[in-house]
Amino acid sequence: MIEINQLRKSFGKLDVLKGISTTFEPGQVISILGPNASGKTTLIKSILGMVIPDSGTILFEGKDTSIDPYYKKKIGYMPQIGRYPDNMKIGQLFEMMKDIRQEKAHDEELLHQFDLPSMFNKPMRTLSGGTRQKVSAALACLFNPPVLILDEPTAGLDPVAAEILKAKIHKEKEKGKLILLTSHIMSEVDELADQILYMMEGQIKFNYTIADLKDITGENKLGKAIMEYLKAETYVESN
Amino acid sequence: MLKVTKYVLHDIVRNKILIAYTVFLFVLSCCMFYLDENPDKAVSSLLTIINIIVPLVSMIFTTSYFYNSYEFIELLVAQPLKRTNILLGEYIGIAGSLTVALIIGLGIPICMYALNPLALTLFYTGILLSLIFTSLAFLCSVATRDKAKGMGLSLLIWFFFSVIYDGLILGILYSFSDYPLEKTVLVLTAFNPIDLGRIIVMLQMDVSALMGYTGALYKTILGTNWGLFISVAILLVWFIVPLLICVKIFKKKNL
Numbered sequence A: 001m002i003e004i005n006q007l008r009k010s011f012g013k014l015d016v017l018k019g020i021s022t023t024f025e026p027g028q029v030i031s032i033l034g035p036n037a038s039g040k041t042t043l044i045k046s047i048l049g050m051v052i053p054d055s056g057t058i059l060f061e062g063k064d065t066s067i068d069p070y071y072k073k074k075i076g077y078m079p080q081i082g083r084y085p086d087n088m089k090i091g092q093l094f095e096m097m098k099d100i101r102q103e104k105a106h107d108e109e110l111l112h113q114f115d116l117p118s119m120f121n122k123p124m125r126t127l128s129g130g131t132r133q134k135v136s137a138a139l140a141c142l143f144n145p146p147v148l149i150l151d152e153p154t155a156g157l158d159p160v161a162a163e164i165l166k167a168k169i170h171k172e173k174e175k176g177k178l179i180l181l182t183s184h185i186m187s188e189v190d191e192l193a194d195q196i197l198y199m200m201e202g203q204i205k206f207n208y209t210i211a212d213l214k215d216i217t218g219e220n221k222l223g224k225a226i227m228e229y230l231k232a233e234t235y236v237e238s239n
Numbered sequence B: 001m002l003k004v005t006k007y008v009l010h011d012i013v014r015n016k017i018l019i020a021y022t023v024f025l026f027v028l029s030c031c032m033f034y035l036d037e038n039p040d041k042a043v044s045s046l047l048t049i050i051n052i053i054v055p056l057v058s059m060i061f062t063t064s065y066f067y068n069s070y071e072f073i074e075l076l077v078a079q080p081l082k083r084t085n086i087l088l089g090e091y092i093g094i095a096g097s098l099t100v101a102l103i104i105g106l107g108i109p110i111c112m113y114a115l116n117p118l119a120l121t122l123f124y125t126g127i128l129l130s131l132i133f134t135s136l137a138f139l140c141s142v143a144t145r146d147k148a149k150g151m152g153l154s155l156l157i158w159f160f161f162s163v164i165y166d167g168l169i170l171g172i173l174y175s176f177s178d179y180p181l182e183k184t185v186l187v188l189t190a191f192n193p194i195d196l197g198r199i200i201v202m203l204q205m206d207v208s209a210l211m212g213y214t215g216a217l218y219k220t221i222l223g224t225n226w227g228l229f230i231s232v233a234i235l236l237v238w239f240i241v242p243l244l245i246c247v248k249i250f251k252k253k254n255l
Helices: A040-047 A069-074 A090-101 A109-113 A129-142 A159-174 A186-192 A210-217 A222-238 B002-012 B016-035 B039-068 B070-077 B083-113 B117-143 B147-175 B182-190 B193-202 B206-222 B225-252
Strands: A002-011 A014-024 A029-033 A055-060 A075-078 A147-151 A178-182 A195-200 A203-209
Touching: A002 A040, A014 A040, A014 A055, A014 A203, A029 A040, A029 A186, A040 A147, A040 A178, A069 A075, A075 A129, A090 A129, A090 B002, A109 A129, A109 A159, A129 A147, A129 A159, A147 A159, A159 A178, A159 A186, A178 A186, A186 A222, A195 A210, A195 A222, A203 A210, A203 A222, A210 A222, B002 B070, B002 B083, B016 B039, B016 B083, B039 B070, B039 B083, B039 B117, B039 B147, B039 B193, B070 B083, B083 B117, B083 B225, B117 B147, B117 B193, B117 B225, B147 B182, B147 B193, B182 B193, B182 B206, B193 B206, B193 B225, B206 B225
Parallel strands: A029 A178, A029 A195, A075 A147, A147 A178
Antiparallel strands: A002 A014, A002 A055, A195 A203
């Protein structure tokens, strides 16, 4: 569904992506992991067309994303830090998104589960970080898109809201959607994802299903499995 | 594109700076027309002020508004919209509201006190100056990521065109006073939208006769319809070219 070929991007002298190639298919929940500043967010932003790559192509359903922006209709994006116009009220924000995308709200489940309609009159600038996250999550799911891109979805959410969101991700996965997510919480990744794309210094270190990774390393916990894998790899490289 | 404009306007109508600007222009123009018996004199006083205030406010307001709506632009870029449409939508919203401010603040007093070709020329050049400096401010804001830098750059451009440029021309005139420079100066002036705007209005006045030989030259070259056409064309270039460059940069910008 999404095909990335030799994607390169540098900000000034800093090479953030050094030739990424991979494909994402529907029905997969792929977790993009990696240390801070490994290029995860840049990769996601490139897919969304917010960052323009230096070279390489991204194909969405076979079409080059740099030509036509309408593929974004099929993506729901939840940013790491949701930044919205300060003066706008929550209700207005939702109305605006419907108006801009020329779509009706197909999926208001999260909206109601997070009890957002009761806050429709609050301006965005008064919202706490967690509430902003709730708004971002509800917006990402609002149009029932076939692809969901979630950048650290549960960071800043209270435990109840985090559980609601995780249940929602599960549900969307059952519908056969492609879900890309980044997270630093291993238990959560273990719970939600079936595949790990591990990035390091702008390159893909490995791309395995969680089951395979656990098999290879013989570890039961995902965090440990990744550590073991990386350790083994450095060992091989140094010899 | 107009969808974006709609939401920009929705936000901008509540902007206090814009309201203050409109009220200031309105009060100023009314005072000038009311105090001066001769509307032509009032126009010439207004010209001086409009030529400073309009570019300055257009620059500062646009730059600060653009940076403040960065979140909004970020949000839009992740939506199925073309980047060109996002930027032009923003431009139409901001430039449009500045134009409306000028229509209310200057247009209405003109209709009330002095509806004549001279005053209308002032009004049209005011609108062109708003458009030009809004597009220059867009260029500054898109080219720099840092708000302070963008703001500094716009102020510098305004300062350059309203103060430094004239100083340079005077310097050239003074240093090369032994040579016939009228045509050179004429060409140089055309490169400054503020000066050009001022000359277009002044040529409609009787005072142009007081500008000496240079004034006479301006009158013979720019005072004709053909000259007026060229001046307006140059002003339009000043408005369109920065905007095109701005769209080009914005298409490649990382958000």
